[in-house]
Every structure is written in C-alpha cells, then in structure tokens.
Amino acid sequence: MRGSRGGMKTLFDETRIGPMLLRNRLVRSATWEAMADEAGRLTPRLLELYRQLAEGGVGLIITSATTITKDTTRLHGMLCIPDDSCIPAYRELTQMVHNTGCPIIMQLDDGRTGEMLTPATPTLEEMRSITREFGDAASRAKQAGFDGVQIHAAHGFFLSQFLNAKKNARTDQYGGEVAGRERFLLEICDEIRARTGSDFPILVKINCSDFEEDDGVWDACQSACINLAEKGISAIEISGGLDGSPFPPDSIPYDESVFRDFAAEIADRVSVPVILVGLNRTPSVMSTLLNTTGIEYFSLSRPLLRQPDLPNFWRASPAEPAKCISCDSCINQPDGNVCPFRKEMVGQARCFYR
Numbered sequence: 454m455r456g457s458r459g460g461m462k463t464l465f466d467e468t469r470i471g472p473m474l475l476r477n478r479l480v481r482s483a484t485w486e487a488m489a490d491e492a493g494r495l496t497p498r499l500l501e502l503y504r505q506l507a508e509g510g511v512g513l514i515i516t517s518a519t520t521i522t523k524d525t526t527r528l529h530g531m532l533c534i535p536d537d538s539c540i541p542a543y544r545e546l547t548q549m550v551h552n553t554g555c556p557i558i559m560q561l562d563d564g565r566t567g568e569m570l571t572p573a574t575p576t577l578e579e580m581r582s583i584t585r586e587f588g589d590a591a592s593r594a595k596q597a598g599f600d601g602v603q604i605h606a607a608h609g610f611f612l613s614q615f616l617n618a619k620k621n622a623r624t625d626q627y628g629g630e631v632a633g634r635e636r637f638l639l640e641i642c643d644e645i646r647a648r649t650g651s652d653f654p655i656l657v658k659i660n661c662s663d664f665e666e667d668d669g670v671w672d673a674c675q676s677a678c679i680n681l682a683e684k685g686i687s688a689i690e691i692s693g694g695l696d697g698s699p700f701p702p703d704s705i706p707y708d709e710s711v712f713r714d715f716a717a718e719i720a721d722r723v724s725v726p727v728i729l730v731g732l733n734r735t736p737s738v739m740s741t742l743l744n745t746t747g748i749e750y751f752s753l754s755r756p757l758l759r760q761p762d763l764p765n766f767w768r769a770s771p772a773e774p775a776k777c778i779s780c781d782s783c784i785n786q787p788d789g790n791v792c793p794f795r796k797e798m799v800g801q802a803r804c805f806y807r
Contacts, residue, residue, distance in 0.1 A: 462743045464736055464751070465768055468512075470726055471654040471687040473556040473600050475512035475750075478743065479764045482690070482730045482752035482807055483515045483560040483603065483658065485528060493520060493533025495542050503546060506757060507553040510764035514550060514557040515656075515690075515752070518605050520564030521583075521590035531564070534590050540597045547598035558601040558656060559594040561587055563611040572614050572621040572628065580627070580637065587641045588648035591655075601654030601687060602645065606638050606677075609695040613660050616677065618669030634669070635677040642684055654687035658730075661693040661715035664702040671715070675722065682723040690728040690752060691716040692807070701732065709734050710751070713742055720747030728752050730807050735774040736767050754807035758783050 465477045488499040506514055519532040534543065543559075550557040563583060575583065591602045606612040614620040615637050621628050627637050638657070645655055659677060662670045678689050693712050694700055701711040711731040720727040728750040733739055739751045756763055756775035763775055 462740075464740060464743065464771075468749070470513070470656075470750075471601070472652060473513065473654060475556065476554060477510070477512040477764055477768075478739075478750045479510075479512050479767075480690075480728055480750050480752035481506055481511045481514045481757055482692075482754045483517050483605070484754045484758070484807075485517045485531065487528070487530030489530045489532045493523075493531060493535070494539070495532070495546060499532075500546060500549065502761075503557075504549055504553075505761035507550045507555045507557075509757070509760075509762035510768065511555060511753075511757065512750075512764070514555055515603055515658075516557065516559045518560050518562040518564075518610070519590070521561055521586045522564065533564070534559070534561075534593050534597075537593060537596075540593055543594070543597035543599070547600075551598070556600040558603055558654065559590075559597075559599045560603040560605050560658065561590050561594070562605040571611075572623055577625070584637075584641050584644045588644040591645040591653075592648045595649050595653055601656060602649075603656040603658055603690070604638065604641060604645070605658055607658045607660045607690075607692045609660075609663065612638055612641070613663075616660065616670050616673035617663055617665070618673075619665060619667065631669070631673050631676045634673050635680065638677055639680055639684070642681055642686060646684070651685070655685075656688045656690065656728075657681055657686060658690040658692060661691050661712055661719075662702075663695050664693065664698060664704065665695075674715075675719065678719050678723055682725045686725055688726040688728055688750070689719060689723065690730055691719055692730045708732065709738050710742060713746070713748070716748050717742070717746035720749070726750060730754070732779070732807070734777070736771045752807075755779060755783060 468475050488496055490496055519534050523535040594602050616634050621634050627633055659674055660670055661674050691712050705711045709732050716727050716729040726749040729748050730752040733751045733753055742748050756777040759777045
C-alpha cells in the first residue's frame, strides 16, 4: 500500500499544492451556481455560498467556470472576469475565504457554450487572441488574491474539444495527431505562466475520455498531462464525459469515484498531484484509493450543495457517506435550484453530474 512515511495517508492530512496549504484532501470542484448577475459579477447570494463552503471545512475551493471576456455567450448566472474593474469585488471574495483558512483558485473558461465555438471556428490570429485573454484573466485573478487558476479542459467545453479527434477537424498545427490536438492547451498554460510568474499555481481540469467511439481523448489526455507536468503545472483534476450523456458512462464498472482507473494511471505517469472527481461519496472508498493508488485529492460538487459542511461532518463521522443521493433536483429547477433535502435555494449544481 502507498502510505506516508508516518503510516497510512488520511483524507484529513495537511498537505501542500505548490505554496497553497490545504487542511485536508477534499476539494470543491468547479460548479456552475447560476448566481452571478447579468454582467457576470458576484452577488450577495454567491458570496454567501462561498462563505458556507469555506466555513464547512473543505481543503480547497475551485470557483465555477469564469469567462475571460465579455464577448461570450455565457451560461445564465456565470461568473466573468473581463477587465480590471472586476478585481476589487473578487478581492472581497478571496479575503473572505482566506479568513477561514481555506485557499481558493479561479477556474478559467473561454465561455462560449455548445456549438458557439468549436476547434474549427477560430483563425490562427483569433487563437492567439484567446491565448492572450487567458493570460489577462489569470493576471487579474492573481491581483484579486486568488491562490491560483484552473484551466477548464473538460466536459466538451471549448478547450476540451481540441483533444477530441472526432470534434477537432483542423488541418493546421492545432489538429491531427495528439501533438497537434494538445498544442492549444499547452500554449495557454505557457501564456498564463509568463503572465503570473513561476510560483503561481496553475491547475487543469481535463477529460480522461468523452466516452464516444474512437474519440482519441484518452491518448490526448495522457500526453497533455505528461507535458503539462513537465511545464510545472501544480495539479491535474481528472474528469470525463459530456453534458447530457449517461453518467457514469455505461463502460464504467464503478458506482463511486468512477474515473479512478484513469486518474490512477495518470498519477503513475506524472510527478504532480492528481485530483479525482466523479461521484466521490464515501470516505472509506476515497481512503482506500488514497492508499492504494497515486491519487492525492478528491473533489466534490453536488454533495457540497446539500452539505456545505460535509468536510467537517466527515472529520467527526468518517464512517458516514454523503447525504447527497444524486437526484438531480439541484440541476433541473429553472431558477435558483432547490435541493429538496436542504429546503433552501442553493444554485445550480452544474458540474455535469459530479
């Protein structure tokens, strides 16, 4: 078994990801709350949600996907960081979270949804512009006090599509074989590093597979993770699947921690921490994976909507599973979704059924 020098690893070990000190191995995975205003700005409801998460004891908070420019077709209530005027409000958020002893990083996404932007759409000059926009947004996040950023390359969103051999039909240097399909993601990482410095944590959330026939994503995922690790990325979060597809995918043999085999293989091939997302529900299952694979962290979405204090609860009651039953009620309400068990407005749990 893979234990620490002092014995078995636990979910409540104090660890570091780069300069960030984490009080445990539980991560709030990026979750679309649908609580920002029409301009993508923070609202009192959204600040309150993050306060509850931070006080609930999670080791690291990753914000919902935050768009990098105003000129995007955003999801309803999606956060945005398009210019420097946003920095003071985000600084209020980071200071509030830091006061609880929790680090917080911002997930960055181009913001266009569905078929609004595909790998075939942008010209080379437009791609260079998008790369610069990611750098601009990361620089603003750093100025606002975020402890790092996460690049969103999962769930069929824009960057994720480049990894998919069926979706990426480009014939230039950004298409074709794996080296071409991963190139855009690697260049964005380089731009963010150049803009934020060597000590600022950069993470990535990446699909292990889209679970489409011959999608080529697993090959691209492995190569991208190895190359990102060599570039000094701070951690890799492994997810999978597409919005609207069966979850877990039919080919997955697990009911919990469903992408464990993919994450474990990546962990064996890179020297940076690997975070597993996807139906993490029971401490005993996660603890076993922690001590028998190279997976170091476990991220959660819907369980933290029902129980924002779940990490504190698990610290006191490690034999209990999460109370979330994955009923999707927090997804299917049209405005300010309601968890029927929590009996209050909690926003939309759009981490694609995590």
